[in-house]
């Protein structure tokens with residue numbers, strides 16, 4: 441059925457004349473990207489999420505513990521070239537580095553034989569929605585009302601009350617200090633993946649990148665003394681002195697652990713193994729660079745790693761592609 445007919449049919453089925461056909465005609469992924477654009481306002485050429493960021497590069501070396509869990513070539517122990525992008529959450533390239541939002545670490549591993557592994561991780565162990573259908577309404581509830589220029593706290597309250605699972609990431613970020621550096625914050629993959637050692641021998645995992653420099657946040661006094669832009673310069677200075685490393689750790693699920701809800705962390709008691717080391721030894725000058733024309737689609741996986749049935753994970757490819765298409769088109773017009 442054509443989108444407009446679908447919209448009209450859906451509108452009739454809902455018995456509503458309030459739902460404009462152009463709204464109903466959006467695909468879920470378009471609605472998600474449009475909601476992000478509504479929240480940040482027009483930001484031509486920028487990512488619709490994680491808009492402020494810098495490109496970096498380095499390598500990854502996997503180890504024997506990784507090899508035991510997955511046959512993916514990334515764990516063979518070779519030096520694997522990596523493109524990285526560090527970012528600040530939100531759809532504005534001018535977001536403050538002091539915001540109590542997530543920081544992002546996106547990676548592309550260039551594996552032997554032309555294989556690639558892409559991922560985009562965040563500085564929180566959980567995501568803000570458990571189902572893709574919650575994404576656009578979650579963002580819309582936080583979008584400024586044109587009449588007041590402000591988000592309506594009542595709307596946010598009502599959405600949270602109806603969707604209590606969407607409050608977990610905010611609760612984590614509210615109590616976590618603002619990261620002092622992109623090199624001193626923990627990044628989590630959040631979604632579950634299936635690591636396959638051999639046909640029929642697999643295990644569900646969630647990964648994280650633990651900074652070897654330790655986790656360091658800013659105190660309230662330090663925060664007051666900082667400007668809105670410090671993360672990019674700080675990382676450049678840090679990497680000029682010595683490479684920045686992260687321990688790649690896998691948390692192993694046990695029977696009964698939830699594999700499909702990224703707002704729920706697994707119990708701390710689950711085994712965690714170190715499966716390799718990420719080393720960042722170059723940061724691009726200025727904003728942008730080689731990573732700008734890329735998107736980091738977490739469904740681009742090497743043989744030996746499979747997606748779980750997490751609906752949020754499986755919904756990520758489409759909005760990333762739409763955002764990439766829109767921003768590259770805008771950048772070409774500039």
Ligand code: HEM
Nearest residue numbers: 472487488489490525544546560629630735759760763764
């Ligand atoms: C339905 C759920 C999600 C939607 C609709 C969504 C949407 C988006 C979009 C549109 C972009 C911009 C892509 C680009 O222009 O290249 C993006 C980037 C990003 N997302 Fe998501 N996302 C979702 C889930 C997640 C989850 C679960 C995580 C954390 C594990 C995450 C972490 C990130 C990060 C770190 C970036 C910036 C990547 C970069 O530096 O290129 N997202 N997301």
